[in-house]
Amino acid sequence: MSDSNRIAATAALLGDPARANMLAALMDGRALTAKELAYAAHVTPQTASGHLAKLADGGLLAAEKQGRHRYFRLASPLVGHMLEGVMAVAGPEPPRTTTWRGGEALRTARTCYDHLAGRLAVALADALTARGHVALGADGGEVTDEGKRFLDDFGAAPEPGRRVYCRPCLDWSERRPHLAGRVGSALACRCFELGWIARRRDTRAVSITDAGRTGFRDTFGIALDG
Amino acid sequence: MSDSNRIAATAALLGDPARANMLAALMDGRALTAKELAYAAHVTPQTASGHLAKLADGGLLAAEKQGRHRYFRLASPLVGHMLEGVMAVAGPEPPRTTTWRGGEALRTARTCYDHLAGRLAVALADALTARGHVALGADGGEVTDEGKRFLDDFGAAPEPGRRVYCRPCLDWSERRPHLAGRVGSALACRCFELGWIARRRDTRAVSITDAGRTGFRDTFGIALDG
DNA sequence: CCGTCGCTTCGGTGTCCGCCGAAGCATCGC
DNA sequence: GCGATGCTTCGGCGGACACCGAAGCGACGG
Numbered sequence: 395m396s397d398s399n400r401i402a403a404t405a406a407l408l409g410d411p412a413r414a415n416m417l418a419a420l421m422d423g424r425a426l427t428a429k430e431l432a433y434a435a436h437v438t439p440q441t442a443s444g445h446l447a448k449l450a451d452g453g454l455l456a457a458e459k460q461g462r463h464r465y466f467r468l469a470s471p472l473v474g475h476m477l478e479g480v481m482a483v484a485g486p487e488p489p490r491t492t493t494w495r496g497g498e499a500l501r502t503a504r505t506c507y508d509h510l511a512g513r514l515a516v517a518l519a520d521a522l523t524a525r526g527h528v529a530l531g532a533d534g535g536e537v538t539d540e541g542k543r544f545l546d547d548f549g550a551a552p553e554p555g556r557r558v559y560c561r562p563c564l565d566w567s568e569r570r571p572h573l574a575g576r577v578g579s580a581l582a583c584r585c586f587e588l589g590w591i592a593r594r595r596d597t598r599a600v601s602i603t604d605a606g607r608t609g610f611r612d613t614f615g616i617a618l619d620g
Numbered sequence: 621m622s623d624s625n626r627i628a629a630t631a632a633l634l635g636d637p638a639r640a641n642m643l644a645a646l647m648d649g650r651a652l653t654a655k656e657l658a659y660a661a662h663v664t665p666q667t668a669s670g671h672l673a674k675l676a677d678g679g680l681l682a683a684e685k686q687g688r689h690r691y692f693r694l695a696s697p698l699v700g701h702m703l704e705g706v707m708a709v710a711g712p713e714p715p716r717t718t719t720w721r722g723g724e725a726l727r728t729a730r731t732c733y734d735h736l737a738g739r740l741a742v743a744l745a746d747a748l749t750a751r752g753h754v755a756l757g758a759d760g761g762e763v764t765d766e767g768k769r770f771l772d773d774f775g776a777a778p779e780p781g782r783r784v785y786c787r788p789c790l791d792w793s794e795r796r797p798h799l800a801g802r803v804g805s806a807l808a809c810r811c812f813e814l815g816w817i818a819r820r821r822d823t824r825a826v827s828i829t830d831a832g833r834t835g836f837r838d839t840f841g842i843a844l845d846g
Numbered sequence: 847c848c849g850t851c852g853c854t855t856c857g858g859t860g861t862c863c864g865c866c867g868a869a870g871c872a873t874c875g876c
Numbered sequence: 877g878c879g880a881t882g883c884t885t886c887g888g889c890g891g892a893c894a895c896c897g898a899a900g901c902g903a904c905g906g
Contacts, residue, residue, distance in 0.1 A: 397644070398641040400710040400711075401634065401640045401710045402634065402636055402637040405631050405632075405633075406632070406635030407635075408634075409628055409629075409632030409633075409634070410632075410894075411624055411628040414627045414631065415624040418624050437894090437895075439852075439854090440898095441895055441896070443855085444895090461852095461903065462852050463852070472705075472709050475708070477627075479698075479706070480630055480705070482702065483702045484626040484627045534787040534801050536762065576757075654882075654884095655881095655883085664866060665882075666865085666866065666885085667865055668883095670864080670865090671864090688872070688873040690882080
C-alpha cells in the first residue's frame with residue numbers, strides 16, 4: 395500500500411504541466427539553470443523555484459550550485475527512462491497540424507538523453523535493421539555479429555564491457571523506435587565526432603551538416619529531404 | 621508545449637494513490653472487476669468508478685463488459701512498461717520494517733505482467749548470469765549461445781521469431797534486476813508448466829511447490845530459505 | 847560599497863479534484 | 877415480477893496545491 399503511495403507521489407511530480415515541461419527540457423542530459431527552466435515551463439521564477447525544490451526533493455533532479463546560478467539535471471538515467479515510458483504512452487497525440495516553435499527542427503533530429511531521436515534517428519534505426527545489423531523489438535534489441543563489425547568499422551563500437559548495449563526507445567514524434575542504450579550513445583557520439591551533426595543553442599534540436607548529408611547517404615543510404 | 625501537457629495529463633493519472641493502487645494491481649496482466657479494483661484501492665465503488673473512467677479515457681486501461689461485471693486490464697504492454705519505469709524511480713523506499721498484509725509472500729515470488737518477480741526471480745537472474753547464460757545491464761540484456769542451449773534444454777526456449785527477447789526489469793522489492801521480455805515470459809511459463817510454482821487467488825504472489833524447491837535447487841542451484 | 851542579478855521564502859487567492867451519500871440503470875437469479 | 881448485485885451519475889463538501897506579488901538572501905561587478 396505504501397508502495398503505491400510512493401508510486402503515486404513520484405508520478406504526481408510529473409503530473410503538473412510546468413514540471414513536465416522542465417523534465418522534458420532536461421531530457422537531453424544537459425544541466426540548465428533555474429531561470430532557463432522557469433522559461434521552459436512558462437512560469438515565473440518563484441513558481442519554478444517551488445517546483446524545482448519538489449522535484450529535487452523527490453529525487454528526480456540533482457542540483458549543483460555554481461556561483462550565483464544553480465544548475466539542475468536529471469538525477470539518474472532511471473529518471474530519463476521513466477520519462478520515456480510516460481512519453482511512449484502519452485505519445486499517440488491527435489495528429490498535429492500546427493507545428494510549434496522550432497518544431498520542425500526538433501522533429502528532424504534532436505538529442506534524447508545521450509542518443510539521437512527524430513526522423514534522422516528513426517531512419518538510422520531502419521537502415522541498420524534493414525541491413526540486418528540490429529534487430530529491434532518492443533522489449534529490447536540485439537546487435538548481430540555483422541552489426542558489431544559494422545559499428546567497429548564506423549568507429550562507433552561501444553566500450554567492450556560485458557554490459558549490454560542495445561535498446562529501442564520509442565520516438566515520440568515519429569511513433570517508431572530508434573536506437574538507444576550504449577549503441578545509440580556511441581553512434582550519436584561518433585556522429586558528433588565526425589562533424590555530421592552539431593548541437594544548437596537553447597534547444598535539443600541538432601543540425602545536420604553538409605558533411606552529414608553526404609555521410610548519412612553514403613554510409614547508411616539515408617536520403618535526407620532537401 | 622502541448623506535448624508536455626499530454627505527458628503531464630498521463631502522469632497525473634498515476635499521481636493519485638487510488639489509481640496507482642489499481643494499476644499496480646493490474647500489473648500482472650490479469651483483468652479485474654471494478655469492485656475488486658475498488659477494494660484494491662481502498663475506496664468505495666462510486667469513487668473507483670470515477671477513477672476507472674478516467675484511466676480508461678486516458679487510454680491506460682481497456683474495459684470489457686461481461687454480464688453485469690466490467691473487467692479492466694492494462695490497455696497495452698506500453699502501460700506496464702511505463703509503470704515499471706515509475707516504480708524503478710519510486711522504489712528506493714526507506715527501509716521497511718513493517719511488512720504489510722501478504723508482503724512476505726509477494727516479496728518471495730510474484731508475477732509481474734507476464735514474468736516472475738521477487739526474490740525467486742532475482743535469484744534466477746543471478747544464477748543465469750553467474751553461469752554466463754545471460755548478461756543483464758541497465759539498458760538491455762543478452763542471451764549467450766550457451767544460454768540459448770540451456771533454455772532450449774529446459775523447455776523454455778522463446779518462440780524462434782526474429783524479435784528480441786531479453787530485457788531486465790528492475791525488481792522493486794529487491795532493487796535488483798530480474799528477467800523480463802520474451803525470455804522471462806517463457807521461463808515463467810515453463811515453471812508453471814512444470815508445477816514448480818502456482819498462482820494464488822486474489823494476489824500476484826505465487827506459491828513455490830515442493831517440486832519447485834527441488835527443481836530450482838537442482839537445475840539452477842537456488843537454495844530457497846526453509 | 848552599492849547596484850544588479852539569480853534564486854528563494856512568505857502570504858493570500860483561486861481552482862481543481864478526490865471523496866462519499868444518495869439515487870438511477872442495467873443484469874442476474876428466483 | 878421482485879429483490880439482490882454490480883456499476884454509474886449527481887451533488888456538495890473539504891483539502892491540496894499551483895500561481896503570483898512582494899520581500900529577503902547571496903553572489904558578482906564596477
